[in-house]
Amino acid sequence: MSLASYPAVTVTAIAMSQERDDLRGIARVEWSDPHGGLEDSSIEDVIRWLDQSAGIAYVGEPDGSRGPRIRVVGVNSQRYIRSNPDDETADALLTLPRLDPVVLPDRRPGSRRAARQPGWRWTIGRRARPAM
Structure with missing residues (x-):
């Protein structure tokens, strides 16, 4: 399945590019669908899905509950996702488990x-x- 198959998903883990360790460095995300299946998508696909299909993504909490909503920010090729509009360094996305870095x-x-x-x-x- 793909993101387009779901109206909402929960992001459970992130993979960073080798060059960065902040929100702009998120290169892929692992997400769970409403039925509990796990998939992964590139950050470009996630941004496109959030922008064009009116999809909704949330940060997964350690207890399995749904955390803050994820939004797309930035302009043009500098777009990225985040869940905390007030403090980028304390964003819930950065507390998620890390997958191997993306080369x-x-x-x-x-x-x-x-x-x-x-x-x-x-x-x-x-x-x-x-x-x-």
Whole structure:
């Protein structure tokens, strides 16, 4: 399933890019659907889903309850998600469990990673593997 299949989800864990450790560094999120199934999505997909489908996302609390609502902030390519409009450093998203950092592909021409990009899929906690 995908985010588009649900009107609301709960974010249960985050994966940071290797370059940042703040809200702008969230690269992927793990989320649970209303039936308890776990999925993960890129931050770009989450932002698009929140913007275009009127979806609602919440931060998951340690006891499994629903915490604060997640909103999209920022402009253009600098968009990111957060749940606390008053204090970015105390945002509930940053208290979630961390998944393995996301390794962003090197897209420079001639790079081995750039050459591998088509047909390869990046997954949280695993090395790149051929897309099936």
